[in-house]
Amino acid sequence: MLLDINHPSKECFGTLNITGSKSETNRLLLLQALYPGLEIKNSSNSDDSFAMTHALQTESNLIDIHHAGTAMRFLTAFFATQEGREIVLTGSSRMQERPIGVLVEALRVIGADISYEKSEGYPPLRIKGKSLKGGTVSLPANISSQYISALLLIAPHLENGLDLTLEGEITSLPYIQMTLSLLNRIGVRTEFKGKNIVIDKQRVISDQTQVVESDWSSASYHFSAVALSNDAKVTLSSYREDSLQGDSVLIDIYKKLGVTTRFESDHIILEKVKDFNLPESIELDLVKAPDIAQTIAVSCYGLGVACDLTGLHTLKIKETDRLVALENELSKLGASIRVTDESLHLSASQNFKKNQTIKTYSDHRMAMAFVPLALKINHQIADADVVTKSYPDFWKDMQAIGFESLEK
Structure with missing residues (x-):
């Protein structure tokens, strides 16, 4: 399934129930x-x-x-x-x-x-x-x-x-x-x-x-959408402040990219910080949370923030070699990117090439990580149904916060 992705309003608002981890x-x-x-x-x-x-x-x-x-x-x-x-x-x-x-x-x-x-x-x-x-x-x-x-x-x-x-x-x-x-x-x-x-x-x-606590990896795509939007407030359930999941480090990472997170009961509320001064670059060791590397790399590219991500050696033995896949697809969009066997290095640039088709390599996270970029440029996602591997409600939830996906 090939989907054409866009987001007309560039603003994300909604309340979502995320499936268990x-x-x-x-x-x-x-x-x-x-x-x-x-x-x-x-x-x-x-x-x-x-x-x-x-x-x-x-x-x-x-x-x-x-x-x-x-x-x-x-x-x-x-x-x-x-x-x-x-x-x-x-x-x-x-x-x-x-x-x-x-x-x-x-x-x-x-x-x-x-x-x-x-x-x-x-x-x-x-x-x-x-x-x-x-x-x-x-x-x-x-x-x-x-x-x-x-x-x-x-x-x-x-x-x-x-x-x-x-x-x-x-x-x-x-x-x-x-x-x-x-x-x-x-x-x-x-x-x-x-x-x-x-x-x-x-x-x-x-x-x-x-x-079971809701999945923080699934929440990462909503953190990315809030960061890339013009304005946003997205509520997600059910999450705990004392989470067992390493990907809960998203709170601290996306704070650097203009997203605030607060807990209310078993919900988290993500909001876009207006007039936020983005850093020129960020450096992150993701050895404890490698599954969110794709999301972060795409967020940084969309925001024009350089990033150096390390601790990624396990990504080579995932559903695909995720580092090579990221290099291929971000380069296709105009990014200046270099990867090694355990790291990713992205230069600050917003030289967007529109209407590109993102290959997913039978990898659910490749598909989902690139969708929030539609807040900046229209593009297509190939084999879009691969998301069911970890997040079957992904397309429904993205539509609920303003994304449009049209089958080509």
Whole structure:
């Protein structure tokens, strides 16, 4: 689906209900499979969470999670613990290019029976579930926090619990802390000191309900729209000041770009600051929140603010190589941009080239990050329905704050 995007009024006003966090939902879904007395409310309605739900409920021995990277990592660990069950876990062609060897090796150390169906180190995987001993294991911490979270989520069901040592610089620490906090919330004891995490065996928890906070990554596109508008006030629900999500750093980042945020009950209210003096450039280390890099880069280009974004090494193994994709598409729009394997450098410029078609590379965040730029220039978004991976209501919500999208 190719959509032509514009915003006639250049002003954004509205109140939106944002779906639950995909990251929290998928963690809680796995925990619910381990602890059936756990009830979940405000679950994400994303494709990824539907893929996770289906995989946990199906009796099929072939499980295809398509593009859902989080589900691939979490389910690899989960099915390794399912004694007596043998499955093949696979995904899209891109998923079969995304490495998983680090996690598989760590699971093998604690007793898992996992083999590769095609290429060594990559899905599809054949997993023969068994009772895992657990115990002591180490894991490189600078590749993907999802590997770490996958181990932490199954840790209470291991015979000897888990004593995990993280090696090297820790990537996306807030996602590890989210996993530990959710374990704590349901009643599992954890200990995180230095680079060592210990979780004891705990097969039983009390029956309970957990409410998922709305997704901050989804909120990022509304922060961007407010920043790029002439005037704006957008209310989003449901959010907490003590959020577990690393992307809540959006509040501080967009304050530099003329957006104020205030909490009222479980809502956040975003407002455009009039006559705001924008900085000439900003420097951000996004190692703890890499998923918002695309949104920030596009916002800065639209505002004519230079940016240097670092800590982005994990973006190369996402749905696409997001750094190369950003370089390609922003250059197409007239930007002066340079990327490395772990950083992005954008010069201050508003040399907009109108009516360009933005490729999305089967990446939901590429599609959504570029839409707010319609407040500055008309353009097209290719494969626009890819947004359902994380934010199925995206187009409806953008229309509610004044964006128009016409199918070409």
